[in-house]
Structures are given as C-alpha cells and as structure tokens.
Amino acid sequence: MGTTKVEQASEAYIDESVSFESLQLDPRLLQAVKSNGFLHPTLIQSHAIPLALQQKRDIIAKAATGSGKTLAYLIPVIQTILDYKETLQDGNDDKNQTLGIILVPTRELASQVFAVLEKMTLYCSKDIRSLNISSDISNSVLNTLLLEKPEIIVATPAKLVNLLETNTAAISLDELRFLVIDEVDLVLTFGYEEDLSKIAQYLPLKKNLQTFLMSATLNDDIQNLKQQFCRFPAILKFNDDEISKDQNKLAQYYVKTGEFDKFLLCYVIFKLGLIKGKTLVFVNNIDRGYKLKLVLEQFGIKSCILNSELPINSRQHIVDQFNKNLFHILIATDETNYTKEEENEVAQEEGRAKNEEAPQKDNKKEKMNKYREYGVSRGVDFKNVSCVLNFDLPTTAKSYVHRVGRTARAGKSGTALSFVVPRKEYGKHKPSMCTTAAKDEKILSRIIKQQSKLGLELQPYSFDKSQVEGFRYRMEDGFRAVTQVAIREARIKELKHELLMSEKLKRHFEENPQELQSLRHDKELHPARVQQHLKRVPTYLLPEPLRESKTPKLGFVPFHKNNKRAKKGKVQKRKGGKVDPLKSFK
Template sequence: MEFKDLDPRLSRALSKLNFHKPTLIQAKAIPLALAGKDILARARTGSGKTAAYCLPIVQKILVNKEALPESSSERITTRSIILVPTRELAVQITKFLSDLLIYCSKDVKVANLAGNIPVQLQKSILLEKPDIIVATPSRALAHLESQSLIVYNSLESLVIDEADLILSYGYEEDLQKILTYLPKIFQSLLMSATLTKDVENLKQLLLRNPAILTLHEEKEDNLLTQYAVRCSEMDKFLLIYVILKLRLIHGKCIIFVNDIDRCYRLKLFLEQFSIKSCVLNSELPLNSRYHIVQEFNKGVYDYIIATDEGDFKNSESNVDEEVQTSKKSTSENKSKKKLRLQKKDKEYGVSRGVDFINVAAVINFDFPTSAKSYTHRVGRTARANQRGMSLSFVVPKELVGQNKNVTCSTAKQDEKIYSRVEKKQSLTNSVIKPYSFEMKQLEGFRYRVEDALRAVTRIAVKEARLKDVKSEILNSEKLKAHFEDNPNDLKILRHDTTIHPARVQQHMKHIPSYLMPKIAPPSGVSSTQEDNEDLGSIPFRKNPPKRLSKNRHKKRKNDPLKTFRISDTFSTNKRQRKK
C-alpha cells in the first residue's frame, strides 16, 4: 500500500506533513479498513496508529460523497465517531484531521466534542452534522441521550483509540450504552498498545470476524535504552539536580512524578538552581495543557514535569477494601483541610496518547505504580525510528521514609513494582540496566540540595500550586479568545516562568569550579574503551581543564559539562552529529 493510491487531495496533504512512506501498521491496516473489515490492532506507541485509522475514514467519506448528487441530503450527515480516553488526545487527533483535510475541508467536516465547552453549547455544532466526531465516551453518550447527536441511520464507522486505556478509565458502561444508539451494522476499528482481557471482551462485543494485527517493528526494538538507579529519596533530588544542571542529557526530557504536590515541589526545587521547567497536570485547563505540549514539541521548553494521576488511581483500585474502609474517615478529614483548587480533569492523561515529539529521555523521578504505567511512560521516547533512553529512580524498601519532607507515598511499592516491570520487559527481550553514579564525586553538591529543599516547604508548595493554577486559568481564557485570532501572539505566552513563593538564594544558580568532580575513568578501563563502550556508570574523562572560569563560552573537548554523560545513547548521537 502507498499513499499515492489514496485521493489526490489526501496524498498532497500527506506530502505536506512529510508522510512519504507508510509505517508497518499503516501499510497493513489501511487496505483492510478500506475493504470494510473490522480491525483489532495492537502496535507500539508512536507507530502511526492515528493515521492508520484516520486515512481510511476520510478516504471512504470522500468516495461516498462523490457518488452522491450535490443536492442530496445524505451528503450532510455524521458518518464516523472516534472515541478516545482523554481530552488531550481528542485535541491531537482533531488537529491531525484538520491538517489532513487542508485541501478538502469543504467536503469533510470534523468536530471535537471533548473540550471544556458545555454540552448545551455544543448542540449548535452538531446541528451542522459534521462528518467525523471526536469525543470521549462520556461526552458522546451525553449527546446521544439528549438526541442532539443522531447516527442510527448514518454511522459507517466507529473507532476506539487506546481501547485498553478507555476501559481502565471506567468507560465500559458508557460504551455499552453508546452501542444501543448505533445502527446494527457498521465498521469497528479498535486500536491499542496492549491487549488485555477487557479489550478481548470489547472485541467480542463490537467486532465481527475482525482482522487482528499484532505488530512489532523490528527496527525500533533496540532504540530504547533503559536504566534504573537504586537510591534514597534525598539522592533522587541530588541526582536530578546534577543531571539537569550539568546538562548530562542533551535534548528534551519528560520527568514523571506520581502526584500534583510532587510536581510543584520538584519545580520549586529546580527553580532554586535557575533550572526552568513547566508542569503538566490535571488541574490545569485543557487549553493550557494543549499549548504546553505544543510548545514543548517546538522546542520552547526542555523539561516537562508531568503527573501520572490516572494510572495512580487505577493502581489504588487494587488495594484491599478493608484498608480503604479504615482509611476513609481519615482521608475525608484531610480532604476538607486541603487547599481548594480548580477541580481536576477526570479525562486527563499524559503517559498515553499525547504525541510528544523528539523526546530524548524519560526520567521516572517517582517510579510508576504499575508495570503497565511504566511501559506507557517510557513509550514517550524512542519513537518514529529515533533513539531514546529512560532513567528510573527506585527507592529500596529499607530507605523509604528516612526524610518525611521528601518521601513519596508510593515509594514503599517501588521494589515490588520494579520486579514486575523487569519480568514484563524480559518478555519483549528488553533489559533494564542497573546504572551506578559515582556518589563520592557528587557529595560536594549535597549541601546545596539539602539547603534548597529546606526552602521548599509545604506552604510554599501550596502557594505555588494555587498561583500556577490561577495564572493558567487566565492564560487559558486568553488562548480561547484573543490568541485564536492572533496565533503569532502565542509566542509571548510562557508556561515555564518562575512561581517561587519560597526564598531563592542567588548563589545557588551557578556551580563554582571547586565543586566540579575530578575526571577519571573507572579502574581497569582505558580512555579509548570509555569512549566506545557503555560502562554502566557515569564517569568523567581524563585531563580536566585547569580553570573553568576562563572562556566558559568556548566549547572544549575536555569540558566536563560536555563529556560527563549519562549513557551511550547520547554519545552515539553526538558522534553522528559530528559526521
């Protein structure tokens, strides 16, 4: 299958989007979908599943409309529904469809019903009967029940993207109700990164004699290099400071944490050292979240600190009912005392679906709460035939709770979840390599880290959280109104501005030369060997510059800021760039 076989308008749009050759999932799925087959497809994150179902949907709509006379009322009707688990993914798919329809936008209309607009206000959009509707299951059901969306006689195809995630978000009942409003015969496409028992049940409910595609692209199997570091909670802050301040990772990085307070604690901590970052969590408005992802993809921000609350909630559902009951009264009392912030978005998700582009590394600052969550987090990097790496901090059980101010509530499960992750990764011939830092060389930075953490108090975190949410609400309104008509003005809107209500010590922004570690390879390893092999640790090279204070702006071969590296992944990329 080639893109040139599609409608010329689609081929032209794909060429403009730099889609020249179909990926494996696209080459297999598109011909089957055009032939009218139901499809259940499993493919890794970043393999091109979105285009694999969007292209045949649009192609079939264009063909069907051309067969009808201009005056026919059947030309204006809703023919396809795409259901997704999160609003971010709905925005992303709508954007892709809009780019795809650039040369035939008058013939095919797309509507996104998953935004913040109330259901009542969206009814006017549905009166125009858009050809394709993108929505979350809850929003689609609301319109079907109110009869503002009627597809009983017109629906041709139903797509459920990230099917396993939709079910894990609790949309199973909504899906069953949605099916009662649909015609008896229509084409169904299920897309997922994993095939679970729930997906199998959904397959029995929706699909008729489906084509099952389980695809793994061999070229991408070895593109992801995975590392894990066993350390204390305090050392996590020390290591993240060293990694980011010394620029050990070149390129964009996503740092995952397990709750919103941790998100702001880490941001405030990094601000102490003048390290800019932006946060991404369910409290922020949808418009702001989408704009943050866009700017990150453009390279405006290097570091995003993202929460993974959806997976955290799912993991908590496995806790014994007795434990939940005993803690219920305590949690209720605490919730009353908590700061009243904007209501969290139940349809938020960042570890799945959202298309982050050219991510060099994923850092699991807080280890995920399930093996499934780990897979989806690290799937944000090493996409589209590009190399990437993941680095996960694992807190040993005996080190949990040593410092209450920096301890994460999920840390006590780290070792248990890590063993599950290792087993799951071994099934796909993937290995998580242990990575050891030369901690003695980093001791000089410890007092700075401890001093910075003392400034990041609970009150400072709460104030920062409130300040950021208020700021983003204002930004969201601007995005919604003014910036819609003035897209160039978006450049002035930044999401990585400082929010520190805590004291900031100016001397912490710079690293004095006496703190720089001594440069020496591990014993028994020559400098030549060091350049060409993965040593399993982070060494400095020999012969450091005698004085770093002079000519800092000049690049030097022996500059530790350039040679202190975190994995062979980036040294390989560096050699490629030199060529």
C-alpha cells in the same frame, strides 16, 4: 504560525513494498498524504487499509506507539466518506450527516487526532467537516457547530455520552458508518466501560457500522468490546518484539537511592548539564511536581508543570511549547490509576488466575472518574524527548512501558532513568517521602522481568557518590525553603495564572496566533524564599573534567587596575574621605 507536519513513523515500521498510490485513494486524500511527507505506508497501514476499504472488515489492531495507527483508521474513514458523498445527488437533503465517531481516552489525544484529521482533509474540507467536541468550548458554541452536521466527530466517551443524554437534538447517530476507539486498553483502564455501553444504545445496527479498535496492547477485556461492536473483525497483531530487538535505541538505567537523594541527583544532573536535550520528568502526584519545580527554582533551573488541574487549553499549549523547544524540562504528573493491572501483576507473581478479581474500593473509582480524561504517559505526542526521568517509579510495569515510550521514537535514540527507593530507605526522610515508593523494589523486579522477555535490559547506573556529596549541603539549604505552605501557594498561583491564560488562549490567541509565543509556562513561581547564591555552582564543587572547562583562562592579571591608579597632579584622598591640606596647598 506555520503548519507542522504529522510525525513520521520509525523506519522499522515502513512497508516499502507498498505505495499509497497502489491503495487507490482519492486524489485529494493522496495529495494530503504526500504533502505530509509520507511515501510508503507502515506495516499496519498496508494491512488495515485494504481490509477496511476493499473487504469492509472491522479492524482490531495491536501495534506499538509510533507505528502509524492513527492513519491506519483515518485513511479508510475519509476515503469511504468521499466515496459515499459521490453517490449522493447534489440536492439530497441527507448529504450532511454525522458518519464517523472517533473515541479517545483523553482530551490531549483528542486534540492530536483532530489535528491529524484536519491535515488529511485539507483538500476535501468542503465534503468532510470535522469537530472535536472534547475541546473547551461553551455549550452554545458547540450546539451551533453541531447544527452544521459535521461528518466526523472526535470525542472522549464521557463527553459523547453527556452530549447524547442532554442534547439529543444536536446530534444524531442514525446514519453513522464508522466507530473508532483509539487506545482501547487505556479507554478501559480509565473506566469508560459504562460510557461505551451507553453509546452502544445509540448506534445503528452492526451491519451498517464499521468498527476500528486500535491499541498498543490486547488483553482479555477487549473481548467484551469485540462482541459488543464488531461483526467479523480482522485481528492484526504485529511482532513488535522483533522490531524492538533490532531497532530499539532506548538505553534504560535505574538508580537505587534514598528519598531525599532523588532531589539531590536531579539538581546535580540538570545543573551540570549531564542530560543533553529535552527531559520528561514523571512524578506520581501533583504536590510532588510542584515540590520538585520549587526545589529546582532554588538553583536557577527552569522547568514547567503539566497536571490534570490545569485547564485543557493550557495543557495543550504547554505540550506545544515543549515540542517547540521553548523549555527543556517538563515535570508531568502521571495520575493514571492502573489498579486492575497492578492486581493482575500481583496475581501472576502469586500464581493465581488472571481473571480472579479482587474487590475494589469505591474511593479509587471516584479518583479514577476525577482524572480519567487526563493522561500524559499515553497518547500525548511529545516530540524529540531525549530522556525520560522516572523521579517516582510507576506503580506497575505496564505504566513503566508507557512512560519510557515517550522517548526513542521514530528511530531516534533515547534514555530512560528511574529512581528506585530501597525498602530499608523508605520513610527515613518524611518531607521528601512518596507513599508509592514503598513498593519500588517489587515494581522494579517486575519491570526487569518484563523487559528481559522483550530482549531488553535495565542496567544499574553507577556514579561517583563522593562527587555528589559536595552538593548535599546546598540541596539541604534549598530544600528547607520549600515548605508545604509554599507548595500550596504555588499550586494556587499556578492554577489562577493558567486559568487566566486559558481564557486568553480561547479568545484572543485564536485571532492573534503570532502572539502565542508571549505566553511562557516555565516562569518561576517564587512562593518560597529563593536564595540567589544557590544559583551559582562554586568551581571547587565541580568534578575535575567540568572544572577545567568551566574555569576561564584569563592570562596575566596586574595587581592594580589602570583605571584605579592614582594619577599625578590630582588631589589624593585619605581613607576617611578628607583632603590632605599639605598636598592640596598652593
């Protein structure tokens, strides 16, 4: 497989007044940067890199998705390690030590950061070796890799804590020079505070450690991390609101509709091709994702599932195939628990103080622990997404921002469409009901307020309901076939299939990357009875503009086809198949 380049940042974030040559980087690092197509650093890079390299300051940075935060900390880390290696003598036994730790909230983001890290160390791989310990590898293999003492380790906080507590001989942080916590707000949202406190006990003194705290948003919770890990940090905040007003090409719409009509609108949108390009569909739980996939299968619409139940290798491969345009509809389950953010939003509405905390139930904490290493609305690098469809509206305005941020990236245009269930429509159709829809109207009002503060507008999407109604009976027919039993069977079938494929991904495809295309994740599950006639849309149901384009112009069609005309001299048969003796007699 060919190598893929690091995704370019939006032109709105590029700082053309500075070049990478002026940052006095190692020639090998500079060559890696240029080979990935970077000519000028972004705003955050041009500010953070000199502060980290020349002044040795800790960095706390707030910048939007796509602004180049990853290279803003990778370049200083790599450059400083290269400088450190040059000061060591060739025979020094301490030449190989773990010098940098990069913590990220999810396994998917760990894989992405590790991929960028490998590209940046391509020409200095002998001096800087890296390891992603969050990948799905066995403990024996991991211990072997750790014996080589990689200079940079990428991990989730939970994985690093587990390694430090269970296998202290495999890793030592005594010589650690760098600690990076990427997507800090998401790390805190996922409930990693306790893990970070445990990691702090293994770290060397602050004076020997340089820290990078990177995030798309900064809140009060980050102050604890600042006191815990930083000495004298430089705090960088970029006014992304102004950039958004001028450069944001995201068109945002919402549709108020009933619960069953969500499925109806999805069918019409995808079957008639009303959305061009790739679509990322968000649902709020795993069953909803499979229900939507099975309903779309009834009409011959292919889609793919992404959720926390699937093995990490399969999830990474699904994202990779989606980015390579092998399928165009990805149904992603957003299981991120934004309980604390939701309480803060409610507190703001009611005029209460932000720091007033409501009691939290233990079962929510257990659910957080279950899914905290999986996150799809943040961190995962979905490329060239044309539309984000919020099939289920998120539970907070903050989560909405993270979801729609998957499109309209790097200066490209995009569309966000959200389905909103009015309170009076909630619960009317039990089979299609989602419990989170009870608060849709409240969440929508918060989202509209939030977007208006940024100078953006969320517009109601109007469509001709009469043209959609013609498809209702077909949707009712297809929806009835997708029972709860069918969903459960599909869930088990998909999980078994992906587990087998994950083993293949882990063993076989490392040696045979050319066969990677043989695995397709958008195959039909077929646990429900598929009615073939539903896959074709009758012409009379199509809107007038589409009806004309879909109807082929055949020209003159004769009443009889030439190949079926009776030819002279041949025996004619009756309808019953018997030969007429009068005509066949000689």
